[in-house]
């Protein structure tokens with residue numbers, strides 16, 4: 001999927017930025033994965049230091065979606081690693097945004113997906129299977145809804161209520 005430049009989206013849509021239909025995530029993320037630019041419809045997930053549901057999603061078909069995981073900003077373990085990155089690539093996910101940490105960064109950087117996360121952490125997460133799927137989440141003060149669209153590139157991450165055209 002061709003990605004729009006986030007700078008062009010901002011320049012061309014000041015009214016949508018004003019109304020909140022277009023939101024820019026604060027620049028808190030590091031870039032990982034082979035794809036520096038990626039986009040797609042969002043699937044939301046809220047978990048805390050437990051990545052069973054992250055695996056459940058990535059083991060299923062992505063169909064070009066972006067999985068946005070609100071991990072509460074925890075920097076105490078990783079919610080995504082090399083195996084899950086490989087699933088994401090093989091199952092056609094466009095990207096993964098994690099408000100939390102990832103690990104196996106060298107493996108993830110070889111996967112043909114885009115990844116944004118706060119940082120890396122060597123410890124795996126709990127495996128209890130707790131969390132909520134498809135709910136509105138908040139990352140760094142910005143609300144994100146299941147089914148909205150995400151556009152990410154080297155300049156930033158944008159959330160849009162609707163799909164944007166080139």
Ligand SMILES: O=C([O-])CC(=O)C(=O)O
Nearest residue numbers: 080081082083084124125
């Ligand atoms: O299973 C995990 O906790 C994450 C991981 O290490 C992987 O995806 O390889």
